[in-house]
Amino acid sequence: MNRALNVGIIVADPDLRHEVEDRLNRLRVRIAFTISPAGGDVSAAEYSNPDVLVLDFGHPSAFEIMAKLKSLATPSPVIAVHASADPDVILAAMRAGAREFLSPPINAQTLEDALDRIAAERMLKAPAHRAGKTIGFLSAQGGCGATTVACHVAAELRRITSTGILIADFDLPAGMVGFWLRANGAYSLLDLTRNLPRMDPSLWKGMVHSSQPHLDVICAPSEIPLGELPRAENLTTVLRYARAHYDWVVADLGQGLSPLSMALIPELDILYLVTTPEAAPLYQARRIVQKLLSSECTRESPRLVVNRVRKEFSQGSGDFEKLFTIPIEGYLPDDYNEIVEAHSDGRLASRGSELGRRLGQLAAKIAGKPEERREPRFSLFRQFRARPAEL
Numbered sequence: 001m002n003r004a005l006n007v008g009i010i011v012a013d014p015d016l017r018h019e020v021e022d023r024l025n026r027l028r029v030r031i032a033f034t035i036s037p038a039g040g041d042v043s044a045a046e047y048s049n050p051d052v053l054v055l056d057f058g059h060p061s062a063f064e065i066m067a068k069l070k071s072l073a074t075p076s077p078v079i080a081v082h083a084s085a086d087p088d089v090i091l092a093a094m095r096a097g098a099r100e101f102l103s104p105p106i107n108a109q110t111l112e113d114a115l116d117r118i119a120a121e122r123m124l125k126a127p128a129h130r131a132g133k134t135i136g137f138l139s140a141q142g143g144c145g146a147t148t149v150a151c152h153v154a155a156e157l158r159r160i161t162s163t164g165i166l167i168a169d170f171d172l173p174a175g176m177v178g179f180w181l182r183a184n185g186a187y188s189l190l191d192l193t194r195n196l197p198r199m200d201p202s203l204w205k206g207m208v209h210s211s212q213p214h215l216d217v218i219c220a221p222s223e224i225p226l227g228e229l230p231r232a233e234n235l236t237t238v239l240r241y242a243r244a245h246y247d248w249v250v251a252d253l254g255q256g257l258s259p260l261s262m263a264l265i266p267e268l269d270i271l272y273l274v275t276t277p278e279a280a281p282l283y284q285a286r287r288i289v290q291k292l293l294s295s296e297c298t299r300e301s302p303r304l305v306v307n308r309v310r311k312e313f314s315q316g317s318g319d320f321e322k323l324f325t326i327p328i329e330g331y332l333p334d335d336y337n338e339i340v341e342a343h344s345d346g347r348l349a350s351r352g353s354e355l356g357r358r359l360g361q362l363a364a365k366i367a368g369k370p371e372e373r374r375e376p377r378f379s380l381f382r383q384f385r386a387r388p389a390e391l
Contacts, residue, residue, distance in 0.1 A: 005119055006032040008050035008076070012059045013083050016104060020054055020081060023106050029115065052118055053078045057093045066096040077118045079111070119197035120237050132164075132246045134239065135366060136268040137305075139255040140275040140285035145307040147171065147252050148339070149274055149332070149359065151180040152348055154250040156363030158215040163247035166208070168218040170235060170264060171254030175220025178209075182346055183217035185209030190221040193234040199241060216246070232263035239267050248367075257288055262297065270366075271302040272329060277309055282323060289326055303327045305362065308334040330362040 007029050011017035017036055024031060032050045053069070053076045055062055069075040080098035082089050090101045100114040137153075139146035147169075154167040169177035169189065178184065187207040195203060208216040218238070224230075242249045251268065253261045265271055271292070275285040285304065292302050304324055309331045320328055335355035342349045349356045364370070 005029045005051045008032045008053045009034040011056040057082045116197045132243045133269050134249040135270045136251040136253050137272050138253040140281045142255045144274045146274040147176045150252040152359040153363045165248045166216045166246040167250040169220040169252050178219035181211040183209040188221040193230045266297050274305045301326045303329040307332045332358050
């Protein structure tokens with residue numbers, strides 16, 4: 001619950017007013033003003049412009065107050081109350097612009113949820129110093145390596161752009177981002193969703209893990225208590241807040257299309273679908289692409305990354321291009337030994353390896369940066385071969 005909300009109360013019915021005040025006091029929000037008499041001065045609603053206004057639609061000035069609020073640049077959200085759940089009153093309140101309608105006995109959870117939604121909206125509308133780019137990585141099926149690609153791309157973006165990067169692990173069942181980036185913070189994505197209504201930059205900074213300078217990590221929870229699966233709208237709010245405070249946000253969406261990934265995908269600038277060359281993941285990838293293109297939920301066409309490509313495969317053959325109608329953004333080599341060594345050493349894949357080089361190319365392409373030219377390693381033998389023979 002957001003303790004910073006200022007709530008105004010205009011309720012004529014004394015019993016209803018006392019019940020509203022009691023519920024709000026238990027939620028520990030700040031009551032900015034209370035106007036009780038039916039003929040009282042209601043100008044406070046217009047001049048103080050509280051964060052939330054609880055308005056009795058049995059009050060004779062209710063619709064006049066709503067009209068005045070609408071004339072303001074940032075009108076207060078209104079929670080309508082009435083002594084009875086009269087359908088005509090409910091319809092009139094909703095048409096006038098009320099967010100919620102409550103009648104005795106007032107359900108405390110319903111009131112709290114309404115205030116939480118309003119607080120989250122206020123947070124998103126707060127001025128932000130960045131409008132970052134958000135990219136997501138989705139595995140066609142389990143084991144295709146979307147998490148591996150996402151972690152390496154995030155680290156490479158940090159290196160080549162020198163800007164603020166966040167990687168968020170929305171793969172709730174697996175949650176391997178923390179393993180790759182050695183992020184062992186005390187808080188997880190679940191903790192962030194619990195604290196959304198009172199989120200501010202200082203609280204956010206205390207809850208994310210700084211893996212490297214300019215690279216923050218949100219880990220998936222190690223376990224989710226029964227009944228506490230985060231709602232999709234709360235996770236989209238996390239993503240929107242992150243976008244407002246980082247230059248780049250990298251989202252690991254896990255595998256396949258789920259209600260969660262389908263809710264997050266419209267928030268992305270670009271979606272990268274990661275597959276491997278085998279028949280089953282390619283089949284799944286095609287199904288996902290068809291679903292995404294038919295639903296028009298992506299801002300741009302999703303892009304394909306083919307992972308674990310064997311040396312004997314010829315990229316010039318056009319085999320994958322014939323299977324898909326979307327751009328193929330990159331091919332990553334099958335480098336099992338490098339992955340095993342990286343896991344054993346607690347690090348990312350070496351930038352000197354072929355896999356590391358290709359991942360760097362992918363990140364540079366995403367960032368719109370020219371590909372780095374790496375000088376060949378010094379070779380004394382090559383130096384002697386290049387020197388003309390002395391006669």
